[in-house]
Amino acid sequence: MIRYKLKNLVLVCLFATSSLFAQKSETVRNVVPFEENWKFIQKDVAGAEKPDYNDNTWKTLSVPHDWSIEGPYDRNNTTGRGGGYLPGGIGWYRKSFTIPQRDAGKKIYIEFDGIMANSDVWVNGKHLGQRPNGYVGFRYELGPHLVPGKTNIIAVRADNSVQPASRWYTGAGIYRHVRLITANPVHVDQWGVFITAKDVSDKSAMVNVKTAVLNESGSSKQITLQTALYSPDGKILKTSESKQLIPAGKSADISQDFSVNKPQLWDIQTPHIYQAVTRILSDKTVLDDEVTTFGIRNFRFDAATGFYLNGKNMKIKGVCLHHDGGSVGAAVPASIWKKRLVALKELGVNGIRTAHNPMAPEFYDLCDQLGLLVMDETFDTWRAKKANGENGYNLYFDKWWEADTRDVIKRDRNHPSIIMYSVGNEIRDDLSPANFKTFTDQRDLINRLDGTRPITMALFRPNSAKVYDNGFVELMDIVGQNYRESELVAAHESKPERKVIGTENGHQQEAWLILRDKPYMAGQFLWTGIDYFGEANWPSVGNPAGILDRTGAIKPRGYQRQSWWSDKPMVYISRSAGNAGGGQGVSDWTPADFDTYDEAHVQVYSNCEEVELFHNGKSLGVKPLAKDASPFSWKVTFAPGTLKAVGKNKGKIAAEYELKTAGKPAAILLTSDQTKLSSNFDDAALVTAVIVDENGIPCPNSDNTISFKVSGAGRINSVDNGLMQSTESYKGSERRANRGRAVALIQANGSKGKIEVLASADGLKSGIVTLNLVP
Structure with a gap:
């Protein structure tokens, strides 16, 4: 509940700095976990x-x-x-x-x-x-x-x-x-503050704040609505007062306009967040107060040239995400999402599709703070059932779609990160003209509640459904299609006035090249950003489609994506796990069987102009960056030692990456992604145990069972190894290592002191980390 405690603290601080507002009353709204x-x-x-x-x-x-x-x-x-x-x-x-x-x-x-x-x-x-x-x-x-x-x-x-x-x-x-x-009976309605900005530039912006005030008392009330805007650095910018007589049992929608000079624009590099502080007064008595965060930015989709944010043309490089957090299941501490989103952004991701349902409120807060563009999606099904989910929302759509849509849009509409809404994923309903109303009803409701964002949906095999010919896609603000990228290209080029985006895409190079090389393609969303539970055939228990595994570790395909999507110079080595190109890609120089592994097929992912590969100090040649974004490839006769890739730009070293052959497992290297921990649900430390040799080189073929023990004011929330075929309990204290690695999620169960985490395994030197508790 950090989010709500923080807002209450912000209220106290802001009121103390504002001469506009009367003394805060003890009768003001109270929000408690x-x-x-x-x-x-x-x-x-x-x-x-x-x-x-x-x-x-x-x-x-x-x-x-x-x-x-x-x-x-x-x-x-x-x-x-x-x-x-x-x-x-x-x-x-x-x-x-x-x-x-x-x-x-x-x-x-x-x-x-x-x-x-x-x-x-x-x-x-x-x-x-x-x-x-x-x-x-x-x-x-x-x-x-x-x-x-x-x-x-x-x-x-x-x-x-x-x-x-x-x-x-x-x-x-x-x-x-x-x-x-x-x-109090006179108060701001739930999700009753709606903030928009127009005429936005780096010189000025017009901000409008609409506030829905309810009078649920037994008599008419003359109220004063006070609103103050605060800059991202906490300084008061503008204030406004509006007086309104509200009859008993009625509500009033009050609109206030603010001119903001030289606004700090919300952007993916500089995600500036403003705050609006709303207060309702009767005479000098404060009846209600609320803090609303928002951003000032403009964006648009152009049929010929794609997406623009604050006047800058850019590609939306997105991923789809389900709502589970790995070993914590669906009850995900915000810090876990933050770690994941930061890792995705480091790989060049700038967009998130909430697949295929709304996320928790704090997820959107994080996207606002980190500068990620969001497609907010409401439903996976309308009326038609889907395989392996026959008893899902399709049973309730007719009765509940309107209430659910209304609540999602009103809750989420102040988030600057959200740039479009999707009302469906691969909908199997008949999308012929006789059934257009199901879509238009949802579209029209969203436009009444928001009206500032375009509406799309993720089309499923649109050529088979004939939606490119029967007029359905012309109802959409943006045409979204899953996979079959060449069909979407053809749909646009047959009618260039169509705005198009890939709502779900594979990891293939061909899909990326279509986005890169077609100016009208606004973006794409990979399936998926992170591995997730379900949608798997036994003995697998989850889907491994992500560029991160469910513990947050980056996969080789994630680094390939980074070489395509990131501007930061990078280089990364992946080799075939099996001899002569067999098996999946791994990033180590320690084969499972030294006797049978003699030819390594090596791929280097890099966005540098050229890459040179060295094997035990000997150069294996320099190769230039391919125009079609293919990885740099070598066939290397395996010998233990070191494999090193050096990326250069304009002849100067820009990035390096090195793999070394591991010896016998000797110890557990234990690390934590944070050294301080607070005692609330949304804070959790990810402690990672890696089996290493005597020189500290990771041993990827070790599968020892690692036991975690916590002393002090902490507890183990869960343990994991990211392996989709594992059915071990997440709620125990031990986990078999997967490629030499296992993790434990640690949370505080006290308010002060230290937490010591010990990781041990038979025959290995134990690892220890210490976390300090903070308020």
Whole structure:
């Protein structure tokens, strides 16, 4: 819940610096995490919604929580291929809480960022509602059903038992953040602040803030809406006041305009973030307050020349991402997403497609902060079912699409990172003129709620569906197609007024060249950025399509992508794991069998003008960068020692990369991606254990079982090795090494002190790292 604590802190700091605002009242909105001390049971039980139900034998835990990732794996689990053979079923959560007498008569809400899936929520036995879609955030009002000063009980039933429900892993339970909101009857509506900018340049911009204010009191209220804009460095820029009389039980939409001089534009290199502070006053009493982050930028898609951000023509170099975080399942600490997104950006990625559903709110915050362009996608299915997900959202689309779409757009529309919406992925419904309304209804709703971003969808075999001929694609702002890049080229060139983008693409060189060489191709999104659970045939439990594995390690194909997408000089060596070109690409100079490995097929990925390869100090020749972006290739007679690649630009060394042959395993090299750790869910340290020889060279053929032990104020969240055929538990303390490597995710369970992590294996010297706890 870092995100919400930070916003509250920002409010206090900003109010202290503003002469416009009155003294902050103690009656102002209160937003607190509602995540500790839940009771949980992984089965269906009768009567658990009732306040007097006895849950003493249930497990006590904190949310976010994904019980499915705890396993066990079973080929016969009903989730099947799509769910990665992890369990489905029903889980119940209960939590007791009190509210103070002073909050009687206030508006009290519980807000969930997502419950997987088919959730029902009760408070004190009163049913508040149901939500089938596990990816959509929602809230319920609790106030009328609460007893101030006494114990209240909230109960949640999450039903993931109707399977197969998805073509990929969904997780199960209250797997995203939850908060309790206490507000006055006059307050800003949920997601009620909408900020847009027009006439944007580096000299000026016009910023509009629309605020929806609700009066849920019993009488009319004369209110003053105060809004202040703050620069990315925290300085107040502009303020505005608007007075409005709001009748009882009604709402008002109040619009305020701000002229900003010399705006700091949000860009992929400089993702500047502004803040708007909203306050509602009655006389001098503050009734409500809210902080909204936003960015100032302009973008456009051009049919002939593709995508422009702040006037600069660029290619969207994107990846598709599912929502699981590897060993944590669907309950993903924000720090895990940050590590992954930073690694992807280092490889040249500048775009993300949320495949095929909305992500958690903090995911978009990170994309805003890191400068990543987002295609925000709503649904994988409409009415037609898909194989391995026959009992998915298609069962609920007709009843729920409008509410789900509305909530997604209103929640996400202030994120500067989002540059387009997609309303479907490979939709199998009939897209003939008789059914155009299903698309146009979604498109028109989004335009009413936002209207600042184009709308697309990921077309599936459009030539077979005849959507290039029957008028369907003319309904789309941008034509998006999955794979078959030459078809998309032909669709544009037959009608050059069409704006086009690759919504899902393979890793092949041919696909990249089409994006590189066709000016009208706005971008592409690789399938995928990161390996994910599900969509796999046993004994595999996940899909290895990523350029990162699920532990965040970069694969050789990731470095190939970097050689095409990044401007930073780089060089990287990959060799065939098998003799004479057999097997997958690996980055080591230590064959599994020295006796049979004599001819190494070596590929060097580099964006340098030329590369020279050295084997044990002897040059194997200099090769120039190919015009078609092919890797530099050599056939090398294997001998132990060193293989080194040197990339040069204009005759000067720009990048180097070296592989050395490993000796016998001798020790565990233990490292952490961070040395400081705070005690909240969203902070986690990734500790990596690598088996090395006596000289510290990694031993890629070692598969020792590595045991992790934590002492001090910490705990092991999960362990992993990235191997898709492994069915070991993620919640234990040991993991068999995969190519000499395993990881442990460490979280704090205290507020001060140190955490010591020890990694050991039979016959190897142990490794130790120490983490310091910070507030």
